[in-house]
Amino acid sequence: MNLRSLFIVTAVFISLLGNLASAQEMTGLKIMELVEENQRATSDSAFNRMQLSTCRFGIKESRITCAERPRIKSLESVGKNFGDDGKDTKSVTIVLEPAAERGVGMLSYAYDDTQRDNETWLYLSALGRVKRIASGNSDDDSEPASVFGSEFTTEDTDTGKLEEYEIRVLEETTEGGREVWKIELIPNAERARKSRYSKTINYVDKERFIVLRVEMFDQYDNEIKRLLASRVELVNGTWMARSLTMMNLVSNRLSNMAFLEIHTDIAVEDEFLTTRTLTDVAFRETELEKLRQQVD
Numbered sequence: 087m088n089l090r091s092l093f094i095v096t097a098v099f100i101s102l103l104g105n106l107a108s109a110q111e112m113t114g115l116k117i118m119e120l121v122e123e124n125q126r127a128t129s130d131s132a133f134n135r136m137q138l139s140t141c142r143f144g145i146k147e148s149r150i151t152c153a154e155r156p157r158i159k160s161l162e163s164v165g166k167n168f169g170d171d172g173k174d175t176k177s178v179t180i181v182l183e184p185a186a187e188r189g190v191g192m193l194s195y196a197y198d199d200t201q202r203d204n205e206t207w208l209y210l211s212a213l214g215r216v217k218r219i220a221s222g223n224s225d226d227d228s229e230p231a232s233v234f235g236s237e238f239t240t241e242d243t244d245t246g247k248l249e250e251y252e253i254r255v256l257e258e259t260t261e262g263g264r265e266v267w268k269i270e271l272i273p274n275a276e277r278a279r280k281s282r283y284s285k286t287i288n289y290v291d292k293e294r295f296i297v298l299r300v301e302m303f304d305q306y307d308n309e310i311k312r313l314l315a316s317r318v319e320l321v322n323g324t325w326m327a328r329s330l331t332m333m334n335l336v337s338n339r340l341s342n343m344a345f346l347e348i349h350t351d352i353a354v355e356d357e358f359l360t361t362r363t364l365t366d367v368a369f370r371e372t373e374l375e376k377l378r379q380q381v382d
Contacts, residue, residue, distance in 0.1 A: 114255045114269045114271075115248060117269060117295070121288075124295050124325060126245070127324040128321065128324055130172070130350065131165075131167075131353070132166075133163070133378075133381055134162070134164075135160070135161070135347040136160075136163060139341065140156060140157045140236050140339065140341040141156035141157070143333065157235075158184075160183040161181055161182065162179070162182060162374065163177060164179075165354075166354045171198070174246070175196045176193075177193070177194050178191060178363050187234075189367065189370075190234065191364045192206065192234070193206070193359070194206045194240070198245075200249050200250055204240075204244055207219070207361055207364060209361075209364035209365060216364050216365060230282065236332070236341035237311070237332040237339055237340060251271040252272045253269060254270055255267050256269065259289075261291075264298060265292045265293070267289075268287060269289075284304060284305045287300070295325070296325045296326065296327060300312065311333060312333045314331045314333070315330055322350045326348070331343075347381070358373045
């Protein structure tokens with residue numbers, strides 16, 4: 087073998103070793119960390135307008151369709167990352183329509199630290215009071231709350247605390263024509279006491295690091311809910327799904343969260359992300375108008 091051939095063989099060998107090392111380093115935990123990093127990028131200094139639709143569903147001509155007229159709600163949501171490493175998120179979502187529910191709001195604090203429980207407050211305008219929703223630390227209060235009467239729950243929208251799960255890559259497959267990792271998350275004993283799921287299986291796009299499908303199982307290993315993501319677009323340099331559909335396979339009901347407008351790099355005051363926004367109508371409307379002026 088001449089010197090040039092030796093160089094070529096050596097280069098190919100080094101390249102193969104590098105690719106192998108890269109593949110070995112891409113563990114289930116690392117993949118899910120990149121997914122959450124993506125999610126945090128879309129929630130930082132963000133102002134979104136959404137439409138939440140809920141209905142009973144059926145299958146018609148191999149397609150999932152509403153079997154009744156859906157209940158539709160218009161929402162505005164504001165989010166901001168905080169904490170020393172920017173891995174915690176505060177967000178508030180307000181109902182605009184229907185008129186009977188205008189002003190109903192939800193404030194959420196999601197902490198990455200496993201020593202801090204996530205916090206959620208729900209404001210019901212008809213009652214005129216704020217209800218703090220427990221994160222679930224006993225058999226009595228572990229049932230997650232529905233998000234505005236939909237099939238999404240506060241647990242489904244939680245982020246962070248990946249250390250509370252055993253995470254492993256089951257296989258590499260495809261989903262919706264995309265190459266994905268199929269990743270299983272099983273909660274540890276502490277997390278299991280706060281969760282209605284015995285495990286979840288996530289289908290993560292290998293190129294865009296976004297979850298395209300999630301299957302959620304009960305303690306008897308029955309799939310009880312399924313999340314489908316679609317209309318994936320690049321928004322300010324970050325991939326995100328503009329449509330999320332949560333299917334409840336027990337009740338045969340589904341909810342779709344459609345992101346009509348997505349705005350990031352918005353100036354959000356810290357005080358807006360407090361319970362004052364839920365209860366002080368004048369303050370809320372004044373601050374929301376400031377945010378609207380930044381995007382309209």
